[in-house]
Amino acid sequence: MHVEELDLPFAVTESGDSDAEPLIVLPGGPCRGSEYLGDLAGLDRVRRLLVLHPRGTPQSGGLSRGWWADADDVIALADAMGLDGIDLLAHSAGTRLALAVATRYPGRVRSSALVTPPATWLTGTRHDGDSVVLDTADPAVAEALRSLKQDDPTTEDAFREAFRRQAPATYAHWTEIEQAHASLGVVSLASALAWFTDIPADAPARIRAAPLRQTLVVGGSHDYLTGIRPVADYATTLGARLSMIDGCGHYPWVEQPEIFLRIIANWLSSVSPPRI
Numbered sequence: 001m002h003v004e005e006l007d008l009p010f011a012v013t014e015s016g017d018s019d020a021e022p023l024i025v026l027p028g029g030p031c032r033g034s035e036y037l038g039d040l041a042g043l044d045r046v047r048r049l050l051v052l053h054p055r056g057t058p059q060s061g062g063l064s065r066g067w068w069a070d071a072d073d074v075i076a077l078a079d080a081m082g083l084d085g086i087d088l089l090a091h092s093a094g095t096r097l098a099l100a101v102a103t104r105y106p107g108r109v110r111s112s113a114l115v116t117p118p119a120t121w122l123t124g125t126r127h128d129g130d131s132v133v134l135d136t137a138d139p140a141v142a143e144a145l146r147s148l149k150q151d152d153p154t155t156e157d158a159f160r161e162a163f164r165r166q167a168p169a170t171y172a173h174w175t176e177i178e179q180a181h182a183s184l185g186v187v188s189l190a191s192a193l194a195w196f197t198d199i200p201a202d203a204p205a206r207i208r209a210a211p212l213r214q215t216l217v218v219g220g221s222h223d224y225l226t227g228i229r230p231v232a233d234y235a236t237t238l239g240a241r242l243s244m245i246d247g248c249g250h251y252p253w254v255e256q257p258e259i260f261l262r263i264i265a266n267w268l269s270s271v272s273p274p275r276i
Helices: 071-080 094-104 139-150 156-170 176-182 189-195 203-209 229-238 257-270
Strands: 011-015 022-026 048-053 086-091 109-115 214-220 241-245
Touching: 022 071, 022 094, 048 071, 071 086, 071 094, 086 094, 094 109, 094 203, 109 257, 139 156, 156 176, 156 189, 203 229, 214 229, 214 257, 229 241, 241 257
Parallel strands: 022 048, 022 086, 086 109, 109 214, 214 241
Antiparallel strands: 011 048
């Protein structure tokens, strides 16, 4: 089955060998246009990547029903593709969706790789992003940090401008590579707000209590957005393996591509084979 043959209320794109084992990919943002994922440092040479564009992304349109309810869409994709046990890779805000799937459909998720996840909402650990050393001598980085702490955009134009302004503080370094990457993927205030609607008050507790199967958490030593200790506590709370990448911010496949690819490829090779 190829994704262009599917009749689903959201978009899916695929890359890689069609005969390879599928890996469902969930972008962050929330609801950011998935161009920013690229090929995930060549991960499409390891697995067949099925990128689900959540409702509210430019490719799918509409608005999310909230990341808890949108777990149904991940299962709808798996069912349409004839997949029983599924492997997930999620980035940033998309990790909430991955956890919702694993919690609500525990028999369906074989493994999850959660990349630079926001963590304080699940663990209650104090955000320690200010302990991350960034190049504040660079005016763009200093302005990005100021914006992250002070700006609260309320219009679409202001939201997109703040996202652009804050980008330099989301990487370990702000070189031409990071600057080019930061321009990829459209964001929307309406979509971001919808992502957090109708989330059950007990969702964090249900996730913490869920018998999650094989889970990997990938963090960055210079990720101001997530901090360091919250990510470590998040992995412990989930019973997950933790891999922290040095010299890396929020986008490890861009900043440390070889290390990122090795970590994910090794992880995928270690998870249990598909159930027949």
